[in-house]
Amino acid sequence: MSTISVPSILNVEEDCQDLNQAFRGLGCDAKKVIAILGHRTLAQRRAIADAYFKTFREDLHKRLKSELHGNFEKAMLLWMMDAVERDAQLLLESMKGIGKNDTALLGILCSRTPSQLQxxxxxxxxxxxxxxxxxxxxxxxxxxxxxxxxxxxxxxSSESLGENQELALADAHELYRAGAARLGTNEDTFIHVFTTRNSAQLRTTLQLYQQTFGHALETVIKKEISGNFQSALLTVMQCTCCPARFFAKELYHSMKGLGTDDNTLIRIVTTRAEVDMQYIKAEFSSLYKKSLEQMITGDTSGNYRLFLLTLVGRV
Known part of the structure; x- marks a missing residue:
């Protein structure tokens, strides 16, 4: 569920003129840019970019890059991209250099549907x-x-196939034999079940596993498996059972303690604002007894803060 509020009447040409006006003179009227682009859907932002090029013979993405700076620039440029292009860029960045960002890699690959991944x-x-x-x-x-x-x-398997109770129970037994019932772990069984079953099917398997064997599969994974493979299995489980809670936890950990993990904060806000941010906000409040908006306000500043608050529906 999106947190983006849009005007009842949209005038693309007027938006283009207002943006061009915001870019004139010394400095950029960032608040005007946010007021326009932060309150437009993806389709509307695309229409504005097309119209801006036709009117001023200038690429809006490049103009924004030249006018904005820092985390505000990064967030705005990601926001202006199509969802698939944005995910591709984030995946590229997650695997760059020595300090790979496995959290970003997992967060994208484990939460997208097969058609989206394709x-x-x-x-x-x-x-x-x-x-x-x-x-x-x-x-x-x-x-x-x-x-x-x-x-x-x-x-x-396709989400349209729903769930098969017999298959779910069979998978639960296979996962038990592959983990808790033996010395060591049959990792291939975990990989097969976790990557071939749709979300409804996997949720049913996890429920039946706990009902049948008296403990959660998550407990077994934490005990029997380690490292990035453990993190990947747990991420698949969390994104299957409650993606909003998974992203709420990621957002919290990006801002708790000293310093802020701005890359994670920007990634989640820009990729989920038009998907399920309302649910993420509800999970955040339930888990941490404070609002996402309060935490963003305390951990960011300036136009960067204003833009993030706009995308999560505060402004």
Whole structure:
């Protein structure tokens, strides 16, 4: 559920003129830019960008890049991208250099549908001239790599198929035999079930596992499995059972303590504002007894803060 409030009447040409006016003179009227682009849907932002180019013969993305700075610039430029292009760029950045961001990599791959992942892979190859699979292979290893590649391959069953109780119970028994019932773990079984079942099917399997064996599969994974592979399995589970809670936790940890993980904060706000931000906000308040808006206000400043608050529906 989106948190973006849009005007009842939209005039694209007027928006273009107002944006151009905001860019004139010394400095940029950032509040005017936020008031326009922060209150427009993806389709509307795309229409504005097209109209801006036709009117002023200038790419709006490039103009924003030249006018804005820092975290505000990063957030705005991501916001102006199509969802698939944005995910492709975020995945590229997550695998850059020595300090790979596995949290971002997992957060995207484990929370997108098979059809979304297919489009992301196609866009990644078209934009960066290398396959997403080859990048994952070069930047990950072991069972962690196998699970991520299986997710990207898009072999999950269709959500339209719903759930099959008999299959769910059979999977629950297979997962028990692969983990709690043996010395060591059969990782391939976990990878197969977690990457081929749709969300409804996997949720039913997790429920039946707990009912049948008297403990949550999450407990077994934390005990039997470690490292990035453990994190990946837990992320798949969390995104399957309650994605809003998963992202609420990520947002909280990006801002708790000293310093702010702005990359995580920006990634989640820009990618979820038009998807499920209302649910994320509700989960955040339930978990931490404070609002997401309060935490953003305390951990950010200036136009960056104003823009984030706009996207989460405060302004």
């Amino acid at each position: 489009l992301i892979s196609q866009t990644y190859f078209k934009t960066y001239h290398k396959s997403l699979e080859s990048q994952i292979e070069g930047n990950t290893s072991g069972d962690y790599r196998k699970l991520l590649l299986a997710l990207v391959s898009g072999n999950r």
